[in-house]
Amino acid sequence: MEDDEDPPLAIRIEDIPGDSPPEASSRRPDSPAAAGDSPVGVTVITGYLGAGKSTLVNYILNARHGKRIAVILNEFGEEIGVERAMINEGEGGALVEEWVELANGCVCCTVKHSLVQALEQLVQRKERLDHILLETTGLADPAPLASVLWLDDQLESEVRLDSIITVVDAKNLKMQLDEHRNSTSFPEAFLQIAFADVVILNKIDLVSDRGHLEDLETEIRNINSLATVIRSVKCQVDLLKLLDRQAYGAKNLAHLSELLEDGKSLPSSSRHDHTVSNMCIYELQPVDLTKVRLWLDDLLWEKSSNMDVYRCKGVLNVHSSNQLHTLQAVREIYEVVPAREWNQTEKKINKIVFIGRNLDLNKLNDSFRGCTVTV
Template sequence: MTDFSKLPVTVITGFLGSGKTTLIRELMQNPGGKRLAVVVNEFGDVGVDGDILKSCAIPDCPAENIVELANGCICCTVADDFIPTIEALMALEPRPDHIVIETSGLALPKPLLKAFDWPDIRSQITVDGVIALADAEAVVAGRFASNVAAVDAQRLADDSIDHDTPLSEVFEDQIACADIVLLTKPDLAGADGVAQAKAIIARTAPRPLPAIEVAEGVVDPRVILGLEAAAEDDLDARPSHHDTPHDHDHEEFDSIVVDIPELADPADLVRAIEILANRHNILRIKGYAAVSGRPMRLLVQAVGARVRHQFDRAWRPDEARQGRLVVIAEHGDIRRDVIEAALGLAPQAAQ
């Protein structure tokens, strides 16, 4: 059983756009009687997810319990960011019953677990569990290279192709570190797709893992909180492609921030993002925009060419109606001039 003097922490991991923020938003609204605190680790300089969650704050998870770290992977900034953040949350009155950490979609979870061995906090907190989210449809499509035996064979046969697959390694590391896998967007995958995704995860995982369908982040909090996994003491059972220190490298991915003008029609931005993703291997775009004549801010979330958008809140009187997007791609695939042109921010068309 868990040492009840330790504050339990749940790590929510998963690839870009798998639904982590949606899940945490639902947990905040339905915390199962627990007072939550949330740490959001963004990739890129614009904090989108933290702002989304703060707009959903409730008494059991007030805005002051939601902390955003957007200046690097928290497992790489332990002393400067992670430890002070955890200590500040533990010092809150009333103290949280449970801390939830949303990692960046590009994060490797195992180095984060190792950070819980830091002397200043290891006697005060425990990793209650690691929850990995996986987009069922994308898993079946092989986008994370979790079932890439045939693809790897083809690559090995062609010396002109880069055999390294960093996205697959991130996905496999997340599954290997998990205590439970949540298969999101099951409606897009269908029953057969969900079954295939579960089979792929079973083959990928180093040990048997429960895989549960979750739509729109709705899950009974008893299923994912209170696992008592003490994951920080169980690292050997959670193998990683990046167990050696020099392998933990975020240089495989780049991000840039682009400001976008006020839109006349959100559909124009959606079409531009779809074209950009299809032509230039963009992994993820997220941010917000202003729409002419609308008092509400438009939230934009894109995974590849799949774009979702909705009005999330009113623009505040003290903020400029300035749109801003974070664009994430593998290293070498980001060119600011091409991205700005594709989004209509430069006079020439993207090539």
């Protein structure tokens, strides 16, 4: 296995004198917890078995980033290098947890039952945290986690979904995708890429053909054109590209410039595809926001079109509004919010990218036109 490496130095929390954090991890004055009014970002780290998730977590925990980061593992295991029995069953099935403090001030725990309970306990330590990492199992579908963590800003949650990071194995990814492409059981490898905000193409040192890496990036973008693809060796990536992305913020403008491009650079094939793919629809006429919400309800909840939409992101030109509206959805959860005023130089358009299975461009275009307003 490529993931074997020196573990972070672990110290049981109860052995640390006092409640003050180690000097090496003193809080930055502009950190979210210090400010007292910003939720703590949660980054979900997923990836197929052996891709290098634990390598990434260990890299982040060992890096000199000046942040206090909490790591939650949702399975037993020794990959993270901290003591294994950090969570046990108490009397009557009660949950007994032992948190482990790492030498650089980070916190680590293992969750066997309630993710919400673990997050609540971490929030109680909020004055000591900058960020939370959640490492999933290799067979996990990240969509349910997004549903739990991505909450409306008006709920004023103490945590927020920051982004979903998927680690893929450059040496074995093509084989994994080909092996399951026509499988009756839908492959996790596709799902994890489809829901990702960032895809780390790891172990590129094991691939001698540079052209093969280009082909892999094309495969990834054919599944998810919205994700940022980063190549890496042993998951050594610039942390500024991973943390605090705020990909699910109500007014997040990531990909906005790309979405506003007049050229159709994103996929718009009319092919009816039974595998995971992404498609893009365009419409110049302004739309009625109430009709758009009803259209999303039907598309994402009722699924009357038989299309299985995993994610969508776009910009909307709303009738009688000077505000550019952004649309974002993960499975059945969606959000349409005003982001800012349209610039005078911008062409007002509706443009939505869909990622999913059994997508049909003609059906998407035809149904969306029912939301338009003739002016």
